Amino acid sequence: MTMSNAPQLLLVDDDPDLLRLLSLRLQANGYRVATVGSAEAALAQMDIALPALVITDVRLPGQDGLALFDQIRLRHATLPVILLTAHGTIPDAVEATTRGAFAYLTKPYDSTLFLDKIAQALNLSAPPLLGEDEAWRADLISRSQKVAELLAEAKLVAASDASILLRGDSGTGKELLARAIHRASPRAQAPFIAVNCGAIPEQLLESELFGHVKGAFTGAVEQRDGLFQAADGGSLFLDEIGDMPLPLQVKLLRVLQERTVRQVGANHAQAVDVRVISATHRDLEAAMAEGSFREDLYYRLNVVTLNLPPLAERREDISLLANHFLQAIATRYGKRLNGFAPDALELLSMADWPGNVRQLYNVVEQVCALSTAPLIPASLVQRALRVPALDMLRYADAKQKFERDYLIRILKLTDGNVSDAARLADRNRTEFYRLLQKNGLDPRMFRGDEDPVVIERQD
Incomplete structure (x- = not known):
């Protein structure tokens, strides 16, 4: 990644020495950095150029960092914000994270953790930046290497007129990919027409695809062009091609071979110039073996195959x-x-x-x-x-589990600082220590600078 397309970060702090130190560290790790000394200056800067991430101190002159966070949420709801806070402002920072701030870090903070949080925020919140030559794939939002490789193949084949077969489970985005291929092709200014072959009754599908003349069948009160004619010069997407009835497969094969379409009831065929993209979630090889899909049509459609990965991959x-x-x-x-x-x-x-x-x-x-x-x-x-809830517990066990989980969470938030944890829990230190001992927890377990310690729980 060149510096010109590296993520732009906005640092907000009234300490110029800290801004200088953080800027050097972030620039050394490949980020572009803008710095300002107040919330007001940050909002003005965002009007000029929107960053990928805002990192702000909570304590600022004028509006504080929390007010800045609220303004960012109003103006740019998806822009991630990381708060830098001293111990005295931890409760406010915790409250801000419940309202959507990505994270908060207490000063002084670990530089490795700081860089990790920035990387996580950018990965979770920012879609990949697309240049003008990538606009064709704008609807396919992904940072997956598998999808990147798929799109590279798709762009290559889009330039040709070869028929493409898209394979993938239902819901993986086959129509989105077909539209993207059309936009990347020389046919981009012509129509893109999509039809689901499994959603139209067999007796209507032929007329839908090829059109019909007046009087061709009961109800055909006027001549009507089909989807092949509508897509002339452009692309026709035949979704769920594996569900197409055998008699219609023969007629589709003739259209692909001869590049002409004969309307239902017509005596003459008319030329069409259509690029066909088809898709299926079925195993077409198995369908050919059992005789429900024609082998000659399969090879005509399957000049190039692209496989869409399931979301789990x-x-x-x-x-x-x-x-x-x-x-x-x-x-x-x-x-x-x-x-x-x-x-x-x-x-x-x-x-x-x-x-x-x-x-x-x-x-x-x-x-x-x-x-x-x-x-x-x-x-x-x-x-x-529809994830099953936890198994039902006795009231006393559920109360004990909640108490221990709560204590663990609050100690994680405060990095094992008992004073801050007790303040957040609205308990005095003595009572809080008693709760920790009761649940077998030692604050040193959460400081990250010593070996984990477990003390015996007092029942």
């Missing part, structure tokens, strides 16, 4: 797609949604996704419709995924 794209869908759907619903809570994103990333990208879109649409808060919680994602 491109998990690095899940959070990217989920956030993209969320913003698009929230805009359509007129709702202000900032993103997913971290545990909600984790649920999405670990799900099986048998329905692939289409299922992910449906899940995001459901949580978008039901959400009453700006940040989508894990409970809504769990409901949409």
Whole structure:
């Protein structure tokens, strides 16, 4: 990656020495950096050029970093923000993360952790930057290496007029890829027509594809062109080609061989210039073996094969797609949604996704419709995924589990600092230490600078 297309970061801090130090460190790691000393200057800078990530101190002159975060959320809902905070402002930073801030780091912070958080924020929040020559694939949002290799092949074959067969499970985005191939081809200015061969009754499919003359059958009250004529000069996408009836396969083969179409009931054929892209989730080799798909048609359609990976094989794209869908759907619903809570994103990333990208879109649409808060919680994602809840526990066991999980989470947030943890829990230090001992937890376990320590739980 050249420096010209490296991610642009915006640093906001009123300490010029710290800005200088952070800038040098980030530039040494391949980032472009802009620096400002106040929230007001940051907002002005974003009006000039929108960064990929904002890193801001909580304590600033004038508006503080939390007010800046709120302004960014209003203006640029998907822009990730990392907060830098001193111990005294930890509760405010924790509150901001529940409202959609990507993360907060306490000063002084570990430089490796700092760089890791920046990389995570950019990976989760920012779609890959596309140049003008990549606009053809703008709808195929991905950072997966598998998808990158697929798109490189697709762009190569798009330049030819060869028939293309797209293979992949239902919901993987075969029509999106077909449209992208059309946009990358010399036929881009001509029509792109899509038809699902399995969704149209057999008796209507022939007329739909090839058209009919007046009186060709009952109800044919006027002449009508078919989809081949509509796509003349452009591309015709035949989805679920494996569901096409055998008699129609013969007629399709003749069209592909002769480049002419005869309408139902017509005596003469007419020339058409159409590039055919077909798709299937069926095993066409097995269909040929059992006699339900013609071998000669298979080889005519299958000049080039492109295989779309299932979503489970491109998990690095899940959070990217989920956030993209969320913003698009929230805009359509007129709702202000900032993103997913971290545990909600984790649920999405670990799900099986048998329905692939289409299922992910449906899940995001459901949580978008039901959400009453700006940040989508894990409970809504769990409901949409139909993930079974935890096994029912006795009340006393459930209470104990909640208490221990709560203590572990709060110690992680404060890096094992008991004073900060007790303050967040609204307990005095003595009482908090008693809770830790009761649950077998030692704050040194969470500081990261010593070997883990476990103390015996007091029941």
